Amino acid sequence: MSEFTGQKVVVTGATRGLGRAISLAFLQQGATVVGLYGGNVQSAADFQQECIAFGDLLQLYQCDVSDYAAVEELYGHIEQKFDTIDILVNNAGIRRDSVLAMMKEDDWRRVIDVNLTGSYIMAKFAVQLMMKQKYGRIIFITSPMSHMGFAGQANYAASKAGQIGMMKSLSKETAKRKITVNCVSPGFIATELINDLNPDQLSEYKKMVPMRRFGTPAEVADAVLFLAGPKASYINGAVLDVNGGL
Numbered sequence: 510m511s512e513f514t515g516q517k518v519v520v521t522g523a524t525r526g527l528g529r530a531i532s533l534a535f536l537q538q539g540a541t542v543v544g545l546y547g548g549n550v551q552s553a554a555d556f557q558q559e560c561i562a563f564g565d566l567l568q569l570y571q572c573d574v575s576d577y578a579a580v581e582e583l584y585g586h587i588e589q590k591f592d593t594i595d596i597l598v599n600n601a602g603i604r605r606d607s608v609l610a611m612m613k614e615d616d617w618r619r620v621i622d623v624n625l626t627g628s629y630i631m632a633k634f635a636v637q638l639m640m641k642q643k644y645g646r647i648i649f650i651t652s653p654m655s656h657m658g659f660a661g662q663a664n665y666a667a668s669k670a671g672q673i674g675m676m677k678s679l680s681k682e683t684a685k686r687k688i689t690v691n692c693v694s695p696g697f698i699a700t701e702l703i704n705d706l707n708p709d710q711l712s713e714y715k716k717m718v719p720m721r722r723f724g725t726p727a728e729v730a731d732a733v734l735f736l737a738g739p740k741a742s743y744i745n746g747a748v749l750d751v752n753g754g755l
Contacts, residue, residue, distance in 0.1 A: 514539035517594040522601035524556040526700035530726030574627030584634035597635040599628040606661040624668035645688035680746035689745040696752025719754035
């Protein structure tokens with residue numbers, strides 16, 4: 510029996526990259542995973558097929574995390590089915606890179622809407638369910654860009670810095686109810702989020718990492734499972750870096 514057996518876990522951006530690895534890790538530990546995905550229906554179908562051995566432990570739903578009404582409706586369904594949840598992993602995130610002076614307003618707003626506002630909406634309804642049992646774990650997947658900043662990523666950096674600020678405040682609001690709130694901050698991880706970078710950029714970024722390699726999604730998932738488990742019961746309002754020393 511795993512420490513997560515029987516627990517209910519909501520993961521956003523659950524079918525690709527880091528979200529896929531996090532979802533798999535929880536499934537392998539016996540948890541029920543409610544996985545949310547955005548627009549990539551094929552990836553969701555592929556992931557569902559890949560996880561067929563887990564049966565009903567994986568339940569996928571298409572939902573835009575920045576759509577307040579859609580998320581509220583989804584949580585109503587979750588409450589009706591499970592009554593409460595134990596863990597929320599706010600992983601959904603997008604990039605639309607451009608230097609700020611040339612950045613389209615829509616690209617600014619969409620990144621903030623998904624990465625930051627989506628985290629707020631998901632966390633708001635999660636807290637309401639967790640308060641019913643006076644227990645919960647909320648984990649935001651943020652980024653070193655929150656404090657480093659890269660040229661061409663003002664929108665992404667702002668959204669990730671906002672996540673940390675929100676986490677710090679929320680962690681103080683929920684602590685008395687035994688709901689901890691933390692961030693995992695992955696550095697350069699080998700996922701499709703960096704696939705659009707050219708080879709020269711990838712080489713330069715790898716040189717920035719003291720360990721001289723990119724991390725794996727499984728290494729990030731291990732950090733998430735630690736913060737979500739009972740051994741992290743006194744860790745609250747923290748940022749756990751998984752970045753090879755970046």
